[in-house]
Amino acid sequence: MISGGGTGGHIFPAVAIADELKSRHPEADFLFVGARDKMEMEKVPQAGYPIEGLWISGIQRKLSLDNLSFPFKLLSSLRKSGKLIRKFKPDLVIGTGGFASGPLLWVAAQKGIPTLIQEQNSFPGITNRLLAKKVNTICVAYEGLEKWFPKEKIVLSGNPLRKGLEKALPADASTKESLKLQPQWPTLLILGGSLGAGRINQLISELIPSLAKMELNLIWQCGKLYYDKLKERHHDLPEHFKLQAFITNMPEAYQASDLVISRAGANTLSELAVVAKATILIPSPNVAEDHQTKNAQALSSKKAAILFKEEGEAKQLLQEIESLVKQSEKRRALENNIRALALPQASSTIVGEIEKLISHA
Numbered sequence: 001m002i003s004g005g006g007t008g009g010h011i012f013p014a015v016a017i018a019d020e021l022k023s024r025h026p027e028a029d030f031l032f033v034g035a036r037d038k039m040e041m042e043k044v045p046q047a048g049y050p051i052e053g054l055w056i057s058g059i060q061r062k063l064s065l066d067n068l069s070f071p072f073k074l075l076s077s078l079r080k081s082g083k084l085i086r087k088f089k090p091d092l093v094i095g096t097g098g099f100a101s102g103p104l105l106w107v108a109a110q111k112g113i114p115t116l117i118q119e120q121n122s123f124p125g126i127t128n129r130l131l132a133k134k135v136n137t138i139c140v141a142y143e144g145l146e147k148w149f150p151k152e153k154i155v156l157s158g159n160p161l162r163k164g165l166e167k168a169l170p171a172d173a174s175t176k177e178s179l180k181l182q183p184q185w186p187t188l189l190i191l192g193g194s195l196g197a198g199r200i201n202q203l204i205s206e207l208i209p210s211l212a213k214m215e216l217n218l219i220w221q222c223g224k225l226y227y228d229k230l231k232e233r234h235h236d237l238p239e240h241f242k243l244q245a246f247i248t249n250m251p252e253a254y255q256a257s258d259l260v261i262s263r264a265g266a267n268t269l270s271e272l273a274v275v276a277k278a279t280i281l282i283p284s285p286n287v288a289e290d291h292q293t294k295n296a297q298a299l300s301s302k303k304a305a306i307l308f309k310e311e312g313e314a315k316q317l318l319q320e321i322e323s324l325v326k327q328s329e330k331r332r333a334l335e336n337n338i339r340a341l342a343l344p345q346a347s348s349t350i351v352g353e354i355e356k357l358i359s360h361a
Helices: 008-024 040-046 065-088 101-110 126-131 173-178 198-212 224-233 250-256 266-275 288-300 314-326 328-339 346-360
Strands: 032-035 051-054 093-095 115-119 137-140 154-156 187-191 217-221 241-244 259-262 278-281
Touching: 008 040, 008 266, 008 346, 032 040, 040 051, 051 065, 065 101, 093 101, 093 126, 101 115, 101 126, 115 126, 115 346, 137 346, 154 346, 173 250, 187 198, 187 250, 198 224, 198 241, 198 314, 217 250, 224 241, 250 266, 259 266, 259 314, 266 288, 266 328, 278 288, 278 314, 278 328, 314 328
Parallel strands: 032 051, 093 115, 115 137, 137 154, 187 217, 187 259, 217 241, 259 278
Antiparallel strands: none
16 A cells, blocks of 8 residues: 655655556556545546545644534544545554555554655655654665654655656757757756746746757756746747646656756756756755755755746746856756766665565565
8 A cells, every 4th residue: 555645745655656566566456545625535546546635634724614523523533544444454554644644554553564765865754754753664865864754764765756857867869859949059948847847937938038049958847837828928928939738748847857946846856866957956945844945955065956936036046047057067066966876776776675575574
């Protein structure tokens, strides 16, 4: 059984782990558990796996009437988790973070079923921190997490990657040409996470006239919430500027790109390290415990990325872009430094730990 959801950052690692398990053990049965009405209820079946939903959500940081229902949701989810475990009889239960993984992993651990959690961030989420003493193994993507997790349970694995990103993807002129980009120009890739990022879109929107004057291609993933409004505002973009709600072929996008502007979600950072791209990170301040800023600081402190605060002005961002476009040696230094942090075999490492737990059960 596998649980992880709420955002793509929890769902994609869960699916990647399942895919690796399935490739090694084709006869295995899988059941995902998610939170009702969250994106995992759509994304997991699309990946080919069954999923059950729990009535669960997090506690709001601000005073909210929704918090009054949390105890009832938690009790409901613990009961349903118990029923699902009794019916499915899992050999092992895996959690990749998100609200639904808490009740499921808690019940599994209480029943003595082997359990493993995977933490994507440099600052662990509250669900995994609460589960740390209960589970058997904790796979992490960053060093230095002993302050939150028992040292003897930690395995440095990295974050599981989506298919096609197991090796570095240098910028490729033929890929640019197939996307109707200028093959001889550098390409800037904009990533705002699976839902898009309002502030990044605002900054790029302000900079479109300046960027259009440069010898530069643009692939801009803006998110479906922002696409229609941006399409209307920028209806006359040049052919080598591509505005998209969502990029389905990320390996192709990476292969066409020379530099990236991105949020600092843990899985995106793991992908950027493996494909070795010069990156400007604009972390979201609106995520739990500001973990994106901590992720970005972990890279910028090693000169593996440029940290740009969300409140920064568009003209300052333009200066950073121009610097990377004009100074290829600066790009190369960032590429080399982020490549040194890559852990491309994460799925394989995690599944190895899963096999150990099952064999010792």
